[in-house]
Amino acid sequence: MFKERLLTPGPTMIPQQVLQAMEVPMLHHRSEVFKKHLLTAAEGMRWVLGWDSAPLFLACSGTGAMEASLLNVCKPGDTVIAVNGGAFGGRWAKIGERLGLTVHEIVVEWGAPVSEEQVREAVTHHPHARAFCIQHSETSTTVLHPVEHALSIVKSMAPTMVTIVDGISACATAPVPGKPGLIDIFIAGSQKALMLPPGLSVVALSHHAWTAVEETPRRSLYFDFVLERKALASGETSWTPASTLIVGLNAAIEMFRAEGLEAMYDRHNKLSRMSHTALRALDCTLLAADAPCPSVTGFFPPNGIDADALRTEVRKRYGIRLAGGQGKFTGKIVRIGHMGFVDPFDVVAGITAIGKVIERLGGSANTTAALSAILSEV
Ligand SMILES: Cc1ncc(COP(=O)(O)O)c(C=O)c1O
Structure with a gap:
């Protein structure tokens, strides 16, 4: 489960x-x-x-x-x-x-x-x-x-x-x-x-x-x-x-x-930073690397990995729902949301699932390296 x-x-x-x-x-x-x-x-x-x-x-x-x-x-x-x-x-x-x-x-x-x-x-x-x-x-x-x-x-x-x-x-x-x-x-x-x-x-x-x-x-x-x-x-x-x-x-x-607005904004920035660092380490290409929003991170999976297949496998195997692309990005990108009731462990779970599914789909993702790059943020 x-x-x-x-x-x-x-x-x-x-x-x-x-x-x-x-x-x-x-x-x-x-x-x-x-x-x-x-x-x-x-x-x-x-x-x-x-x-x-x-x-x-x-x-x-x-x-x-x-x-x-x-x-x-x-x-x-x-x-x-x-x-x-x-x-x-x-x-x-x-x-x-x-x-x-x-x-x-x-x-x-x-x-x-x-x-x-x-x-x-x-x-x-x-x-x-x-x-x-x-x-x-x-x-x-x-x-x-x-x-x-x-x-x-x-x-x-x-x-x-x-x-x-x-x-x-x-x-x-x-x-x-x-x-x-x-x-x-x-x-x-x-x-x-x-x-x-x-x-x-x-x-x-x-x-x-x-x-x-x-x-x-x-x-x-x-x-x-x-x-x-x-x-x-x-x-x-x-x-x-x-x-x-x-x-x-x-x-x-x-x-x-109770959390405080500044702490809440800091948390969202941290979740965004963690997602960026780990996805880069998984050889994904970030979508809005120069002007990322703190609520969601979009990425193109590594070469040869289908974005929708990645999302489907992540959901089926690990119970984690990610979003796909809209409009001209349909089928091309994956978006990982990290807004609201999300903590660093949720991002760790998301990254773990993404990395393991990339490996499963034939990619050469190094999930362990991606995780160790962000664990200091937890
Ligand atoms: C930036 C932005 N604008 C508007 C909407 C409104 O869409 P909806 O009416 O489907 O909630 C959304 C919802 O995803 C959104 O993210």
Whole structure:
């Protein structure tokens, strides 16, 4: 028997404390008890994000929150700039098309971060774009975009452009970049480092974002941020919330407070470093070696080893689920997630399984050497 381990970039493993917290008789979402949970979660996420006001909670996965953000600050005919360096970066344009927006994409090579020149050029050509959208970590390519640098350029060239950051796979693995006000809308999702099941999104808005929301025609009932802000002021959500997840979120935030945010970010960096060192020692080629994100590591297996066969064998033999590639990386890469409830021993388990399966599939991996290269980190 091997334990089931989800070393995937979402959903992720959920700690016992969080599971137990959610195992309560169903709370009514208009009850005083739930109101307390909601307001505690709002204050907790405000702390996690280092934001100056409480974020909103939406009962949807991250894509819903991306769509809601564009819906609330853009009207049909508006122009938007979006960094597209992977499957999630490409999602902005797909959403924008449905909403009647013109999306100018900054096309970034998969596996690379957006560059300063690309950002400058896009804003120079579209200075009146309503919004600038970017992922903090682009989960499909395992890249961490230089959000602080990119958005500082945006704000210096076009101060009123609404900056929207998809922090879904970065939240709780790295600090929210920049000083308050640099990011106007920051989005987080439950099934990543927040250590929860899927179905809850968190959306934080700056003062500037709220002004933009107020001047934008309201086009969605379900995703009306003005209604949500009003509801939250009295400890409620407009519609039935993902209440069980909100209860679980408070247990997760308690764990974050016990570990400390800095220690949590250090742990994620360490898990990323361990993965990089060991995978290199296994002759794998790292995908985003120059700009790796702390939540997930992508790699091409050594020559001759099929990425999907590697993943399948790792799951069948050792109970460890890894993720494959998306879009143009389908069947080519493997991604090992190390976000949320993951410790160095989980990475040791993942690397051991990957090394042994590479050997089994005919590769010349030296698993012992890869492990001894990272044991000092444990
Ligand atoms: C960077 C990023 N953006 C957005 C999403 C949202 O996807 P979903 O709506 O499937 O949760 C994800 C989820 O994997 C993600 O990693």
